[in-house]
Structure formats: structure tokens, C-alpha cells
Amino acid sequence: MDVREGLFYTKEHEWVKIDGKIATVGITDYAQSALGDVTFVELPKKADVFKQADQIATVESVKAASDIYAPLSGAVEEINPELDNVPELVNQSCYEKGFFLKMQIEDEAEIKNLMDAKSYKAYLESLAK
């Protein structure tokens, strides 16, 4: 499983990249692999506001639909427009072209609730047991 250094992670397998006040959000390699072929992604609208752990998106694979949760609180700054027509980008490039959205970070203190790459790797190992 590809776990990228420098990103933060949730137990629900979302990743977060922090650039100043902006957080880019997607799902991890583990998540895309577990879902299988992604066929549809429902994203929020720009300026929609979410609290940490609110449902923020839905991702559907051939087999099932899964909820995606906001890793941090804040307003949606930008969504990935490509996912509408090419949802398989989530499988092909989950950390880059297949990102879900960017949001404004409302409260930096919430970042401490997330895992770093090392902790997330350990978490994945604990799930495999």
C-alpha cells in the first residue's frame, strides 16, 4: 500500500495535504483498493461548510456506495471537476489527479486529531491482523 510522507490521515482512510490555510482531501490507496473500480463520486458544492467528521462526499464502486467524511472543519474552496466524468482517476491516481476537494482550514488545532504517515502505516498493519 502506498502511504505518502507529509500527508495526514483519518481512520476512515481519507488523506489531507496541508498548504497554509488550505487542506486538499482525497482517499488513500488502501481505500481505493478496497473499494475497487470507482464509478461515481458525489462532491459538495463550493462554499458548503462542514464540521470535522461530517459526511462530505459519497463514492460509489461497482459493488457499493461509501461515505466520505470531512477530515477537518471548514468551507469547501474547490472541488475536483474531473471526477464527474472520469471517476476512475480515484483508482489511477488517488493522491494526485484523483483528489476530491480543497477546503479552508477553520481550526488548525483539529490537525492533531489526524494521523501522520507513520501512524497511519501502523494503523493499516493493525487492520491486517
Added chain:
Amino acid sequence: MNLKLTPLAEVHETLGAKTASFGGWLMPIEYNGIIQEHNWTRKNASVFDICHMGEFEFKGDLKTSGFDNVVTADLESMPVKTCRYGFLLNETGNILDDAVTYRKGIDQWMLVVNAATTEDDFKHIKSNLRSSNFRNMSDQTAKLDLQGPLSRDVLVSLGCKGIENLAYYTFDYFELFENKVLISRTGYTGELGFEIYIDSIHAVELWNLLLKEDRVRPAGLGARDTLRLEMSYPLYGQDITGENNPIEAGFGKFIDFDKEFIGKEKLLKKKTNVEKKLVCFVCDSRRAPRHNDRILKDKKTIGVVTSGSFSPSLGVGIGMGYVESHEAVVDNQIIISDDKKELSAKIVKRPFYKNGSLKG
């Protein structure tokens, strides 16, 4: 619960398959991605491990034994070496299972049934037979399905002499690695295809032989499900269950009302009053309907979804479900809904996918 393993369980593990329980068995769901496996089957040929399904053998007179009464299809008129689709019903006329009957000889039959229902089917049939010559061959029988437009070419190159003359829904015996194997021209994908029955001890050997061909790839139950749904083939346990009868499911043509069969009397009554019908519908987006979603018309619930998925061939969500009979009209606009979504959809004629090589 301990899941049963097919003779190919280790092979699937080596191939890195994602597995899940299905009908009491640990089965491969996908190897390299459901969509890829689906598309490969539509264009080339795929091999599926279908060892979980049940096979019964019966020897005896069709009429005096009572065997004719356990299947709704007209068995008497079947020529030897042909197959026929039909249903096992209970006394209320509802569906215990769907099954394919093979006539191996004048007085020799094979019945192929679903995995989850194998044991109950066997008990049901046995209790209705006046003959003890009925055996459950499921454990010693391996079933591999080779499906796709290139499947016949593959079998020809493996030395199955005469396979090119095998007509749809017939079977014969062929030489494969010095074994006599039963191959029928049947399947569950809508493509030209074959179902191969061999002794379980040869399952791995046959699997490897088929996969030596570059044209053949393994496909899991995930692709099997999307392929069959695009053909609107029903899945027992979802689209047809013990709560449904074959008339409302739209499969009246697989019932011979000119003969006696278990459940006939009640089914004849139900036939005159069909309250709901199984329909096919296409959504207007990639989002998929799912099992148990509600079907609405003018904000009123008119039915329930039994199967739903993204269709790799059509590029949109498709599904089947039961709706009130008067709403079961082609082009009727409906809404598919659960707590989180509302999809607009349209009732269409079956099947969804019309370009299959099935009868080619």
C-alpha cells in the same frame, strides 16, 4: 460459519483475488478489477470458478418417478443432450430455485442449481421422488464457465473436436487432457460461452490449461453479476426468492402448464391476479441503484429494487425491481430512492445489453 472452499481456492489466493462469502462459499469477487474483467468477457474470453453451484443426477422414468413434477419446464419433449431452464416451486407456487435441466439419456438427468439452495433443493426433490436413484454430485463435480466471443476458438485450439457444432442450450462430451468432460453451450453472461463439468480432482488442471491461452483471463463473481444484470438474468435470492412466483418475475415461458408440477394449482390462481411485475430500468447518471432501494412514482412508493449496479457497457446505473403491475410499462419515468439519493430512471425492455455474442 465455516465457509466452503472450491477446489480452486489456493489458485485464487495465488492470483491475489479479493474474496467474499457467497451462498456459504468463499468465492473470488475480482482479480484485477470488475470493470476490466467485465469488458474482457464481452470482447475476449474469461474463465469463472463456478464450483459452488450444485449438480444432481437422477436416473429413472420421468413420469412414474415424479421427477417431471419438480421442474416447471417441459422436460418430456427435450431431446437427449439438450438443456432447459426452469423453476423449482413450492406448494404455494413460489420459487424455491431456478435450475437448468440436462437430459443425459432417455432416463438420465442432471439438474444444476444455485449454491445457497443446494441442500434444501436436494431434500425437496428427494422427498417428492418415488425413486432412490437421485444423487447429489456437487462435491465431486467442478464447474468452470468459459464465456466470451472467443471462447469457442479457445476450446477448438485446446482440441475439443466438434465444439464448433454445439448449438445454444445443448451439450456433449469432449476430450480434454485425456478426460471425457461434459461441456454445454450455456452461461450467465450474454456472450457465446460454455459451462464445463469435470471431476473436482481435475479442476486446477483445467483452470491452468484454459489460462495458458492469452485470450483467456480469470473473472470473479463481481463481473459475473454485472454481466448477468446487463442481460437482465435473474439472481436467485435477489430478483427471485421464495416470496416471488415466476409469472410476476416475467418468466412464464419457462412453465409448462400442460403438465403437472408442484405448485401448479396455486400458480394458476396467481396467474390471474398479478399484483407486481419485475421490470428493468436505466438511470440517467452513473450513480447506481442498489438492492432494497425504493421505487417511486409521483412521490408514492410503487416498488423495490432487487438488483442494481453501474453498467460497464452502458456507462450508467441500471437495475431491476418489482413495481405495481399497472406501473410496469416501458418508458415509464420513475425515481429510485434511499435515504441519501434520488435517481431518475426509465423502465426499459429487457435485456439492457443487446450486442452479446450469445447465439453467434
